[in-house]
Amino acid sequence: MRTNWNWLEGVVFISSCVLVALVLGYLAVDAWNTGSGPPDLAVQVGTPVAATNAKEWRVPVTVTNHGDTAAEEVHVRVSLRGGHEPKEETEFVLAYVPRHSQRRAWVAFREDPSPAGVEAHAVGFATP
Secondary structure (H helix, E strand, O other), rough: OOOOOOOOHHHHHHHHHHHHHHHHHOOOOHHOOOOOOOOEEEEEEEEOOOOOOOOOOOEEEEEOOOOOOEEEEEEEEEEEEEEEEEEEEEEEEEEEOOOEEEEEEEEEOOOOOOOOOOOEEEEEEEEE
């Protein structure tokens, strides 16, 4: 038994087949070009912002993963420098930083971080 297709059914069928082929092609190219290198984390500190109560300062921190593998449980330490010794330190943990992406977080300090300077680095991470 042969059924006649409506023209709209034909257009939807062909466009669906093309879309599925494009998605499968993209996934194949991405899998072929993706390396298996470890996570490569870079931490950047933004401009400090005074809190509304003026008793603390908040600093944005961006963690970027340039590597080919995701990183889990990323521990980041942020230090407020006052000379050679850190005046104040704080840490936070990011649950997951996917490959070739970035995550943002905020830390708080009691002292003004502007003149002293803020340093941040990733202390450790796990791979999934």
